[in-house]
Amino acid sequence: MEVSIFTKLDSLDRRWIFAFQALVFCIVILNPVGLALNVGDQVRTAFEAIESLPEGSIVWFATDYQAANAAELEPAAIAIFKHCMQKNLRVISGSTWPEGGAMMSRLINYVAPEFPDKEYGVDYLNLGYRPGGQVWLQQLTDDLPAAVGGIDHFGDPISAYPIMEGLEVIQDVAMIIGIHVGTPGTPEYIRVITDPHNVPMITVLPAVSVAVTMPYLASGQLVSIVASLRGGAEYELISGFSGTAMTGMDSQSFMNLTIVIFVILGNIGFFYNKYKEGSSGGGGDNV
Amino acid sequence: MKREGPIALLMISGVLYIVSVMLASPVMEPVAATLDDWYKIVVGFINLVGIISLTQVNGRAVLRKSSGWFYNALLIVVLYGYIILGLVGGVGNVAFTRIYDNILTPILMTIFSTLTFWIGSAAYRAFRAKNLDAAILLVAGIVVMIGRVTLGSAISPAIPKAAEWILNFPTVAGMRAIEMGAAIGGIVLALRMITGLERSFMSND
Amino acid sequence: MIKEGMLLTFILEVLMGIALLVLVSRARAGKKIPVIHEIAGLTALQEAVGRATEMGTPIMFVPGKGDLADAQTYAALPVLDYVAKSCAEYDTRIIVPTGVAVVHPVADAVTRQAFQAAGKGDSYRETDVRFINEQNWAWAAGITGIMEREKVAAQILFGAFWAESLFLAESGNRAGAMQIAGTASTSQIPFFVAACDYTLIGQEIFAASAYLNPEPSTTGGLVVQDWGKMLGLALVILGAILATFGNNTLAEFMLK
Amino acid sequence: MSNDIWVWIGAILTLGTYSVLYKDNPVYRVLEALFVAILAGHSVVINWFNFQKPTIVNRLGEGKELIVVIPLLLAALMYFRYSRKFAWLARYPMAFLMGIGAAYVLTKNLKPMFLTQARATMLPLWVPGDFGATINNWVVVLGVASVLTYFFFTVKKTGPVHGFSRIGRIYLMIAFGALFADTVLGRVSVTLVRFQFLLNDWLGLGI
Numbered sequence: 001m002e003v004s005i006f007t008k009l010d011s012l013d014r015r016w017i018f019a020f021q022a023l024v025f026c027i028v029i030l031n032p033v034g035l036a037l038n039v040g041d042q043v044r045t046a047f048e049a050i051e052s053l054p055e056g057s058i059v060w061f062a063t064d065y066q067a068a069n070a071a072e073l074e075p076a077a078i079a080i081f082k083h084c085m086q087k088n089l090r091v092i093s094g095s096t097w098p099e100g101g102a103m104m105s106r107l108i109n110y111v112a113p114e115f116p117d118k119e120y121g122v123d124y125l126n127l128g129y130r131p132g133g134q135v136w137l138q139q140l141t142d143d144l145p146a147a148v149g150g151i152d153h154f155g156d157p158i159s160a161y162p163i164m165e166g167l168e169v170i171q172d173v174a175m176i177i178g179i180h181v182g183t184p185g186t187p188e189y190i191r192v193i194t195d196p197h198n199v200p201m202i203t204v205l206p207a208v209s210v211a212v213t214m215p216y217l218a219s220g221q222l223v224s225i226v227a228s229l230r231g232g233a234e235y236e237l238i239s240g241f242s243g244t245a246m247t248g249m250d251s252q253s254f255m256n257l258t259i260v261i262f263v264i265l266g267n268i269g270f271f272y273n274k275y276k277e278g279s280s281g282g283g284g285d286n287v
Numbered sequence: 288m289k290r291e292g293p294i295a296l297l298m299i300s301g302v303l304y305i306v307s308v309m310l311a312s313p314v315m316e317p318v319a320a321t322l323d324d325w326y327k328i329v330v331g332f333i334n335l336v337g338i339i340s341l342t343q344v345n346g347r348a349v350l351r352k353s354s355g356w357f358y359n360a361l362l363i364v365v366l367y368g369y370i371i372l373g374l375v376g377g378v379g380n381v382a383f384t385r386i387y388d389n390i391l392t393p394i395l396m397t398i399f400s401t402l403t404f405w406i407g408s409a410a411y412r413a414f415r416a417k418n419l420d421a422a423i424l425l426v427a428g429i430v431v432m433i434g435r436v437t438l439g440s441a442i443s444p445a446i447p448k449a450a451e452w453i454l455n456f457p458t459v460a461g462m463r464a465i466e467m468g469a470a471i472g473g474i475v476l477a478l479r480m481i482t483g484l485e486r487s488f489m490s491n492d
Numbered sequence: 493m494i495k496e497g498m499l500l501t502f503i504l505e506v507l508m509g510i511a512l513l514v515l516v517s518r519a520r521a522g523k524k525i526p527v528i529h530e531i532a533g534l535t536a537l538q539e540a541v542g543r544a545t546e547m548g549t550p551i552m553f554v555p556g557k558g559d560l561a562d563a564q565t566y567a568a569l570p571v572l573d574y575v576a577k578s579c580a581e582y583d584t585r586i587i588v589p590t591g592v593a594v595v596h597p598v599a600d601a602v603t604r605q606a607f608q609a610a611g612k613g614d615s616y617r618e619t620d621v622r623f624i625n626e627q628n629w630a631w632a633a634g635i636t637g638i639m640e641r642e643k644v645a646a647q648i649l650f651g652a653f654w655a656e657s658l659f660l661a662e663s664g665n666r667a668g669a670m671q672i673a674g675t676a677s678t679s680q681i682p683f684f685v686a687a688c689d690y691t692l693i694g695q696e697i698f699a700a701s702a703y704l705n706p707e708p709s710t711t712g713g714l715v716v717q718d719w720g721k722m723l724g725l726a727l728v729i730l731g732a733i734l735a736t737f738g739n740n741t742l743a744e745f746m747l748k
Numbered sequence: 749m750s751n752d753i754w755v756w757i758g759a760i761l762t763l764g765t766y767s768v769l770y771k772d773n774p775v776y777r778v779l780e781a782l783f784v785a786i787l788a789g790h791s792v793v794i795n796w797f798n799f800q801k802p803t804i805v806n807r808l809g810e811g812k813e814l815i816v817v818i819p820l821l822l823a824a825l826m827y828f829r830y831s832r833k834f835a836w837l838a839r840y841p842m843a844f845l846m847g848i849g850a851a852y853v854l855t856k857n858l859k860p861m862f863l864t865q866a867r868a869t870m871l872p873l874w875v876p877g878d879f880g881a882t883i884n885n886w887v888v889v890l891g892v893a894s895v896l897t898y899f900f901f902t903v904k905k906t907g908p909v910h911g912f913s914r915i916g917r918i919y920l921m922i923a924f925g926a927l928f929a930d931t932v933l934g935r936v937s938v939t940l941v942r943f944q945f946l947l948n949d950w951l952g953l954g955i
Contacts, residue, residue, distance in 0.1 A: 500859070501859055501863075504858060529903065531901075560846065678927075683928070683931075714901055718901055722900070725896045725897065728889060728892050729889070732871055735871055735872040735873075742870065743867050746864070747863075
């Protein structure tokens with residue numbers, strides 16, 4: 001019996017979809033179209049907030065993520081880091097995630113070559129991971145040097161570093177850049193540090209966390225959300241530090257288009273079968 | 288002592304902490320700081336539990352020669368090899384960071400990236416307009432999917448606007464209500480713990 | 493004196509605490525307290541057990557990736573108890589892959605006790621409650637491995653989940669298992685809704701567990717939660733009406 | 749093609765990991781063992797150097813903070829969970845952690861997660877001269893109220909309550925649709941970087 005193409009559309013093997021997606025990635029990466037990118041309100045707000053910080057202010061990078069998330073978040077983090085260096089701000093990072101110290105080292109490796117006159121311990125510092133999650137964040141609000149045990153990620157005493165001057169508690173920082181993907185993350189920072197002590201925070205988030213975090217932005221508990229690779233691309237554009245995110249925008253467009261096309265094809269197949277058989281087909285769900 | 292002791296410790300430490308944080312009393316203030324410090328030390332020193340469990344599970348599989356025991360053996364060898372490498376050489380040691388950056392990182396990133404493919408096939412299979420609820424999910428999803436990428440503004444500036452609106456208003460409302468409910472749920476659970484009503488964490492007799 | 497900015501928190505929590513204790517003691521004394529009405533997906537749990545029994549293949553119950561400080565874990569355990577009891581009754585195997593070391597012994601005890609309660613203590617297999625791994629992806633990969641080898645009839649995902657949610661649900665689908673999910677991890681709900689046959693959304697899992705295990709403390713807790721949400725509803729509506737007339741007394745009071 | 753050995757290793761690892769998309773296979777299982785082991789080992793080493801060693805050396809070692817012994821003993825009790833007879837001792841450190849955890853929830857969550865969120869929803873239902881803002885405020889207030897209603901479990905949902913709760917479910921579906929779509933965006937960016945690595949860095953194409 002001949003099976004109609006529409007019937008097949010209802011139940012393609014997922015591996016065909018995988019293969020098609022991979023093909024689209026290859027084509028778009030090798031032939032970029034260069035669709036225009038506009039800087040959105042969120043990234044503009046974030047940029048202006050950092051732009052307005054006085055020289056010498058401390059910016060706290062909360063590197064609470066791991067290598068799996070680096071691809072999505074690093075472009076934004078790098079662009080913001082570079083912007084901070086350009087504005088002569090001091091960048092200090094600490095993490096509630098065991099991988100956080102390694103992530104800050106990666107960021108430093110990307111940023112340092114462009115600013116040869118900036119020095120570790122003077123302009124930026126990696127305090128690394130400490131256990132305790134939000135309890136450690138609470139300790140940062142009481143006595144920051146004690147909370148980190150007086151040492152940085154590499155075990156060297158922080159008292160020797162000029163960058164620590166004037167930093168007794170985390171409330172002394174001018175801005176928190178929360179690079180967050182899970183728990184502990186943005187909610188913990190809001191509950192323990194930013195909300196009770198009115199410290200402004202910009203979060204760099206993976207797309208999956210954006211919708212969940214939006215209520216905190218709408219209520220004014222966050223300054224801005226720099227979302228995903230797109231946020232990174234916009235920040236690269238507005239700050240003038242070109243990076244890798246821009247090149248990704250075309251692929252995102254076409255991959256989303258691909259998925260939308262598959263969704264539409266699936267629905268055509270679904271309705272065709274329903275029309276033919278008078279009964280529903282395909283994988284059931286109760287949506 | 289097997290049940291009452293832990294419950295008593297839970298209640299005392301919890302109540303002490305709450306009192307010292309909520310009361311504006313200089314006498315109680317250091318109590319919270321001390322408890323914070325202790326908490327961090329306990330958390331920081333129980334981390335080997337995970338490693339012991341990992342060793343147990345995989346070691347047992349090796350000893351029993353269960354199917355695929357080779358992978359379990361490999362895991363244990365690499366785990367302890369890497370720990371020794373790190374402890375001897377320090378955090379900054381080249382081999383230690385090389386393995387993290389050039390072996391772990393690509394694997395982890397790639398595993399994470401397979402989600403793109405899973406998400407594609409899940410969307411294809413599940414986003415069917417079977418009923419009103421599904422149709423709403425589908426339409427909102429498609430508008431946001433197209434509206435949040437550069438292609439959306441290339442087609443029509445109205446699409447990104449619609450996507451932004453969906454995210455800024457109905458989505459914020461829905462998420463906010465979920466968050467408020469979750470806050471209350473968490474507080475009730477905490478109240479049940481601190482009053483000794485919730486004890487299922489001790490049911491491993 | 494209560495610290496500034498803590499007053500409202502203090503008052504509301506004391507009220508909630510009192511309400512909880514009163515409700516629990518009333519329930520314990522056999523007096524009437526509000527009952528739980530709305531339960532989604534429960535018939536589906538029975539359907540899953542039935543399907544597994546018919547096919548003669550096991551059921552997989554995944555209790556999530558939350559630890560013992562996570563409310564969702566406490567919501568998953570009574571459901572595990574319920575499903576395990578049904579499985580014991582129908583002599584169907586249940587496999588429970590755990591991914592949190594501290595949860596593992598608890599899940600083991602719950603399953604074992606469920607079998608004993610059904611009078612089938614002998615048919616409980618210790619190796620079916622398995623600790624896989626603390627690392628999300630290794631845990632998820634382990635589960636999908638079991639799914640393929642054991643040809644499970646149904647997969648029940650209950651509790652806290654992270655990015656691995658879709659991976660689990662899609663592999664379950666690939667293996668042709670019937671799938672029921674319940675999570676309050678908001679960012680993962682859409683994937684379960686998309687890939688599973690039945691999904692309990694957010695706080696529905698707490699209601700389900702209280703309904704399945706109507707014990708005074710859980711039921712009382714759920715009633716207090718409802719009252720909290722009603723308070724939220726009242727605040728929002730009243731506040732919006734006041735704001736319409738330019739009055740922000742209530743909004744200011746919220747910061748006390 | 750690249751002549752950097754690390755790029756080649758990265759490419760092999762990437763392709764090996766992707767092989768799971770076709771089906772589970774030995775290469776993937778080797779890589780899985782590798783990443784689990786390295787990740788777990790890494791956290792042990794980091795925790796030792798960043799926290800455990802300085803705590804022992806600087807606080808206990810110099811003998812000035814003997815009180816630190818108390819939490820250390822509490823932590824040590826955790827390891828009794830491997831003994832059948834004394835497993836109950838491990839409940840003490842857990843009880844302590846849960847007590848402090850509950851105290852954090854009770855002292856920190858209500859205001860930012862509930863009160864401030866309710867406050868942010870107290871929006872005027874009539875904004876003179878701005879019809880758009882009026883509509884948007886209605887959308888938010890109605891949404892928060894109806895979704896809260898959807899999650900009432902001890903109220904019988906009949907009549908208007910049922911209708912209101914239905915509206916709540918529609919809001920949830922919109923939010924989940926948006927969330928799903930937004931997530932696609934993020935995951936694509938992760939895959940993109942892997943493909944860029946394979947095509948550009950490894951094969952040297954398209955630069």
